[in-house]
Amino acid sequence: MSQSFDVGVNYWPASSAMRWWRRFDAGEVDRDFARIHKAGGELVRFFLLWEDFQPQPASVNDRCLELLVIVANTAQRHGLRIIPTLFTGHMSGANFVPEWALGGTASPGRFRVVSNDRVVERGMHNWYVDPLVLEAQALLARECARALAGHPALWAWDLGNENSNCCVPPTPEDGMRWLERMAGAIRSSDASSAITLGLHMEDLEDDRRIGPAEAARVCDVLCMHGYPIYASWCRGPTDPELVAFLADITHWLGRKDVLFAEFGAPTRDDDPEAERASSLLTEEEAARYLERAFSRLHAAGTVGGLVWCYADYARAIWSEPPLDRAPHERHFGLWRANGSAKPAARALAEWSRRPRAAPQPPPWSESDQRAFQVARRETLIRLYEAYAAPPLARPVL
Secondary structure: OOOEEEEEEEEOOOOOHHHOHHHOOHHHHHHHHHHHHHOOOOEEEEEEEHHHHOOEOOEOOHHHHHHHHHHHHHHHHOOOEEEEEEEEOEEOOEEEOOHHHEEEEOOOOOOEEEEOOEEEOEEEOOOOOOHHHHHHHHHHHHHHHHHHOOOOOEOEEEEEEOHHHOOOOOOHHHHHHHHHHHHHHHHHHOOOOEEEEEOOOHHHHOOOOOOHHHHOOOOOOEEEEOOHHHOOOOOOOOOOHHHHHHHHHHHHHHOOOEEEEEEOOOEOOOOHHHHHHOOOEOHHHHHHHHHHHHHHHHHOOOOEEEEOOOEOOOHHHOOOOOOOOOHHHHHOOOEOOOOOEOHHHHHHHHHOOEEOOOOOOOOOOHHHHHHHHHOHHHHHHHHHHHHHOOHHHOOOO
16 A cells, blocks of 8 residues: 555545446546546546446446456556446445345335446345355456556556445354455455445444455455444534544454545525435535545545535436435535535645555453443443534543
8 A cells, every 4th residue: 555645535426326338438537537636636446336337147247347447547647546336236325236136026125226327126145155146246356356456547446336235144154254255355356456445434333244454354455434424323414523433443353454435415406306405515515524524534544535426416416316306415515516616625625645544453442342342332422422512522542
């Protein structure tokens, strides 16, 4: 990993969002990547929509592999490095799953399932243990790694985006076998690139059988995602201590470097649905939050931070899942949908290319770790309250 503090964004194009690969516009990607680099961005994490890359379990879409190379070449041309994310999978409040990976009729779950561009009332096979899905995922990982093996723009492979929102391993052993299988598939084609996994805050709050300690057994760097707007136990929607706390917890549990791969805040726009659905920030409020969050992530010794996300989504696609029922997801961008920068985009230039700070020893004890294994959420909240307390009010741990 670099000794600099790397900053960047998560990327879907403003015009197409999750339909990017089937509506691919190389000129749009080129303009977007030029804009990100000019603003100070260094890393771009993006997502391989599973059903586009693997419409059948025994084959990978050659055209999508060609587009993947085009994206990597575009990033290289603009001085950016990339983190392609496999098996996507969960995205912005919906689960995008190939039809062949679905089972029978399912009772309504927390997240809608989208397949063949339609919301379907079907459950998914558990990909940690289903033989067909497991073999298919290994094939996709291997072929994507082969397509980009040795590419100078490749920073790391991500084994999924918040996978536990799709399915959870039946046992910890199933989870470890899956991690080892996917990492082995990548390394059979690309032995030199780093591997990570897109963990999120709920993997800490609940025992979802793959957390930082398990991921650290195959990953070169750990990732964590977190948003104050989704944490009822933090100090409010602009609490910068939350992301630093989650980064420190991840480092404590996994004992490896941490990239904070998702954080951000939605802003107000001319969108009554979003205003009714959630408490949005002004653009200046979001800019102040990102500046403080970057500051705290840098001080925590992370390898960097990636903002969710590159741009707001164009009004023309607001009716498409998942944006139709998650209106706040339309407005997380550092740039507006028309390509103009919001004030928060300034944070990239402010924090890029700084020397990385050394991670500090964790302030928690072995007894805290034992308590965490028994009562995760309760312990997490207790540790956070002490962590976020003003210095004079902090108890001796």
